[in-house]
Amino acid sequence: xxxxQRVYLREVFSGLGLTARHFFRNMGRHVAHALGRKxxxxxxxxxxxxxxxxxxxxxxxxHRLVRREDGSPRCVACMMCETVCxxxxxxxxxxxxxxxxxxxxxxxxxxxxxxxVFCGYCVEACPEDAIRMDTGILEFSSYSREGMIYTKEMLxxxxxxxxxxxxxxxxxxxxxxTP
Numbered sequence: 001x002x003x004x005q006r007v008y009l010r011e012v013f014s015g016l017g018l019t020a021r022h023f024f025r026n027m028g029r030h031v032a033h034a035l036g037r038k039x040x041x042x043x044x045x046x047x048x049x050x051x052x053x054x055x056x057x058x059x060x061x062x063h064r065l066v067r068r069e070d071g072s073p074r075c076v077a078c079m080m081c082e083t084v085c086x087x088x089x090x091x092x093x094x095x096x097x098x099x100x101x102x103x104x105x106x107x108x109x110x111x112x113x114x115x116x117v118f119c120g121y122c123v124e125a126c127p128e129d130a131i132r133m134d135t136g137i138l139e140f141s142s143y144s145r146e147g148m149i150y151t152k153e154m155l156x157x158x159x160x161x162x163x164x165x166x167x168x169x170x171x172x173x174x175x176x177x178t179p
Contacts, residue, residue, distance in 0.1 A: 060120045062137040063111055064158035066130050074130035077106040081122035089115035114148035136161025
């Protein structure tokens, strides 16, 4: 390396120049927009929550359990999602199914979203396509750890996001989650 490259001064000033150029260009666009030019917009500013940026249809959002045609959960308690989960946040209790053609059914299905890393391994591992992450719900919170634990009934109540990416159905909020 040459001495000029080893000192890094040229690279530091080059980076500062690039940052300054982007800053003043975006600042000029924002000022022009504020003064009435509607076609001039800043680079990446999104006025959240009034404006929402469009998300990819492949985005992994809140989990949901899928129902069969008769309304029962599609989950057969094979424990694949519980086994593959790196965060160990899925808990399943199996029970006998009244239909002899179906071996088992999940009696309890619980996801602790406080532990979940939203990797999507549970969706990939499920052989019955019983769990999906397509609700479009990205904003969920709780004031307690117990509020982040979603039961089978809560996961069955969720619907997939529509074509516009908006959530299909809000989460039924239990009384312990209210502030």
